Amino acid sequence: xxxxxxxxxxxxxxxxxxxxxxxxxxxxxxxxxxxxxxxxxxxxxxxxxxxxxxxxxxxxxxxxxxxxxxxxxxxxxxxxxxxxxxxxxxxxxxxxxxxxxxxxxxxxxxxxxxxxxxxxxxxxxxxxxxxxxxxxxxxxxxxxxxxxxxxxxxxxxxxxxxxxxxxxxxxxxxxxxxxxxxxxxxxxxxxxxxxxxxxxxxxxxxxxxxxxxxxxxxxxxxxxxxxxxxxxxxxxxxxxxxxxxxxxxxxxxxxxxxxxxxxxxxxxxxxxxxxxxxxxxxxxxxxxxxxxxxxxxxxxxxxxxxxxxxxxxxxxxxxxxxxxxxxxxxxxxxxxxxxxxxxxxxxx
Amino acid sequence: xxxxxxxxxxxxxxxxxxxxxxxxxxxxxxxxxxxxxxxxxxxxxxxxxxxxxxxxxxxxxxxxxxxxxxxxxxxxxxxxxxxxxxxxxxxxxxxxxxxxxxxxxxxxxxxxxxxxxxxxxxxxxxxxxxxxxxxxxxxxxxxxxxxxxxxxxxxxxxxxxxxxxxxxxxxxxxxxxxxxxxxxxxxxxxxxxxxxxxxxxxxxxxxxxxxxxxxxxxxxxxxxxxxxxxxxxxxxxxxxxxxxxxxxxxxxxxxxxxxxxxxxxxxxxxxxxxxxxxxxx
Numbered sequence: 055x056x057x058x059x060x061x062x063x064x065x066x067x068x069x070x071x072x073x074x075x076x077x078x079x080x081x082x083x084x085x086x087x088x089x090x091x092x093x094x095x096x097x098x099x100x101x102x103x104x105x106x107x108x109x110x111x112x113x114x115x116x117x118x119x120x121x122x123x124x125x126x127x128x129x130x131x132x133x134x135x136x137x138x139x140x141x142x143x144x145x146x147x148x149x150x151x152x153x154x155x156x157x158x159x160x161x162x163x164x165x166x167x168x169x170x171x172x173x174x175x176x177x178x179x180x181x182x183x184x185x186x187x188x189x190x191x192x193x194x195x196x197x198x199x200x201x202x203x204x205x206x207x208x209x210x211x212x213x214x215x216x217x218x219x220x221x222x223x224x225x226x227x228x229x230x231x232x233x234x235x236x237x238x239x240x241x242x243x244x245x246x247x248x249x250x251x252x253x254x255x256x257x258x259x260x261x262x263x264x265x266x267x268x269x270x271x272x273x274x275x276x277x278x279x280x281x282x283x284x285x286x287x288x289x290x291x292x293x294x295x296x297x298x299x300x301x302x303x304x305x306x307x308x309x310x311x312x313x314x315x316x317x318x319x320x321x322x323x324x325x326x327x328x329x330x331x332x333x334x335x336x337x338x339x340x341x342x343x344x345x346x347x348x349x350x351x352x353x354x355x356x357x358x359x360x361x362x363x364x365x366x367x368x369x370x371x372x373x374x375x376x377x378x379x380x381x382x383x384x385x386x387x388x389x390x391x392x393x394x395x396x397x398x399x400x401x402x
Numbered sequence: 403x404x405x406x407x408x409x410x411x412x413x414x415x416x417x418x419x420x421x422x423x424x425x426x427x428x429x430x431x432x433x434x435x436x437x438x439x440x441x442x443x444x445x446x447x448x449x450x451x452x453x454x455x456x457x458x459x460x461x462x463x464x465x466x467x468x469x470x471x472x473x474x475x476x477x478x479x480x481x482x483x484x485x486x487x488x489x490x491x492x493x494x495x496x497x498x499x500x501x502x503x504x505x506x507x508x509x510x511x512x513x514x515x516x517x518x519x520x521x522x523x524x525x526x527x528x529x530x531x532x533x534x535x536x537x538x539x540x541x542x543x544x545x546x547x548x549x550x551x552x553x554x555x556x557x558x559x560x561x562x563x564x565x566x567x568x569x570x571x572x573x574x575x576x577x578x579x580x581x582x583x584x585x586x587x588x589x590x591x592x593x594x595x596x597x598x599x600x601x602x603x604x605x606x607x608x609x610x611x612x613x614x615x616x617x618x619x620x621x622x623x624x625x626x627x628x629x630x631x632x633x634x635x636x637x638x639x640x641x642x643x644x645x646x647x648x649x650x651x652x653x654x655x656x657x658x659x660x661x662x663x664x665x666x667x668x669x670x671x672x673x674x675x676x677x678x679x680x681x682x683x
Binding site: 107108109128129134135138139140142143144145146156159160203204207 | 575577578580581582583584585586587588591595596599600
């Protein structure tokens with residue numbers, strides 16, 4: 055990842071049928087960066103991608119590419135290529151001609167096309183598939199063709215719209231590693247759209263978390279996970295316990311009827327806040343001596359850990375623990391100060 | 403696949419639902435076709451003869467005219483229907499429905515009535531000439547010309563061109579078109595490299611559905627072409643319903659027409675395949 059800014063969105067607003075899809079997006083994307091737009095469906099992440107691709111024009115706001123304003127420039131004149139959600143391969147062309155499509159349009163020399171296409175098929179692991187029909191390929195193979203077809207044009211930016219959505223878990227993992235490898239070896243910018251938080255955390259240099267057409271937080275995967283800016287981000291990036299609390303003073307918060315030490319400051323006295331605690335950060339302890347106590351309601355085995363739900367005075371706590379607990383048992387819970395995340399209340 | 407007697411048996415059972423259709427086809431397609439061939443090759447006494455086929459040759463000029471007019475009408479139908487089908491397939495909601503109904507509406511009207519309407523429009527003292535007369539132009543001679551016959555064919559058969567093309571166009575996803583744009587294709591290149599190749603099967607079906615009825619029509623030529631622009635359909639009609647009652651000759655001409663149509667279709671399909679391959683390579 056380089057320091058220079060390649061793509062820049064300034065106050066971008068998009069409306070469809072009077073509905074605001076994007077409410078003023080401001081975003082800088084660096085050269086050779088792997089950026090992921092993450093959010094639930096309808097949050098505007100695909101629309102943002104389509105703006106960069108040139109398929110959607112913003113109602114207001116500007117898009118800059120390499121310092122030049124590109125509002126109104128049609129897709130075929132932009133130095134970006136897209137991997138579409140459902141691949142959108144050309145059913146009347148074989149694998150080779152699908153990949154060669156962009157080069158053929160540029161009227162490149164046939165020999166050169168052949169070399170480049172073969173190089174690309176090698177990169178995505180499809181050597182020997184040149185003459186296959188598209189409908190003879192599995193989902194994963196079609197995905198690779200779509201990636202090769204976009205990359206062969208040597209774009210400065212590759213846009214990927216939930217490219218792994220239709221693949222099974224194992225193949226997804228494989229392709230994630232594959233895509234990261236490709237991005238590093240070609241040294242180009244990847245802009246990736248997904249609703250899968252794990253995918254976003256695994257692959258990205260930076261994650262842009264979106265909701266209702268607004269950016270909630272931009273940061274490295276570590277930032278987003280460890281320092282979520284608000285309860286929405288915390289909840290979307292992994293499961294969380296979100297509890298109402300009151301900030302007594304700096305470094306002291308009250309929730310679940312108890313006062314806790316914490317590491318946050320800068321709130322008004324007695325300000326109402328959201329307290330976010332990750333399920334894996336809850337320490338199960340003795341019923342008598344722990345600050346919070348409750349009754350085990352259910353235990354689900356999840357492979358790596360047990361997912362335990364504990365009812366404490368009406369609030370259902372979610373705990374991830376490697377140790378199981380008997381259902382109905384009374385247990386105690388505690389949290390370390392650095393694991394308590396205090397967030398400003400979201401406007402409703 | 404194992405070819406045991408059991409699998410043969412199950413195949414037989416599987417074929418059972420097709421039986422009514424097979425019976426129907428034999429009764430109403432194969433047998434009548436055999437009768438046409440029989441009549442074509444016999445005289446009125448039932449003796450074998452090739453004379454009917456030979457006499458059919460007298461109508462060669464009519465046959466050629468039929469092929470020419472049907473071909474022109476088919477080409478015009480493609481040219482008009484193709485852009486319309488494309489627009490139709492890319493529209494949504496109300497606009498799409500309105501356009502669609504406008505295409506289909508004439509088809510709900512009686513065929514004879516539609517053609518008769520064109521007669522009154524094109525006549526020497528018809529609507530157009532009356533209108534032109536207001537400006538002191540004309541009268542233009544439009545009725546009883548080949549142009550009028552072609553117009554009648556295009557007008558009556560164009561829905562059969564629009565519908566199959568429209569259907570194949572609808573199957574082309576927007577994302578495929580966007581992918582072509584994304585890969586550097588401008589509007590013209592996207593059309594030539596993606597939309598047209600993918601919609602060719604529809605065009606091919608449309609050509610068959612327009613050309614075949616157009617080449618054998620007799621109503622359109624009778625009403626709009628007058629006596630001088632007879633088509634092969636008119637000749638056949640005369641042999642069965644007209645004064646020169648001669649079903650043997652009529653069958654012979656029908657047989658020749660059928661062969662001509664089959665030839666035209668196979669030539670076209672060949673051309674089609676090459677066209678497709680040419681684009682792929």
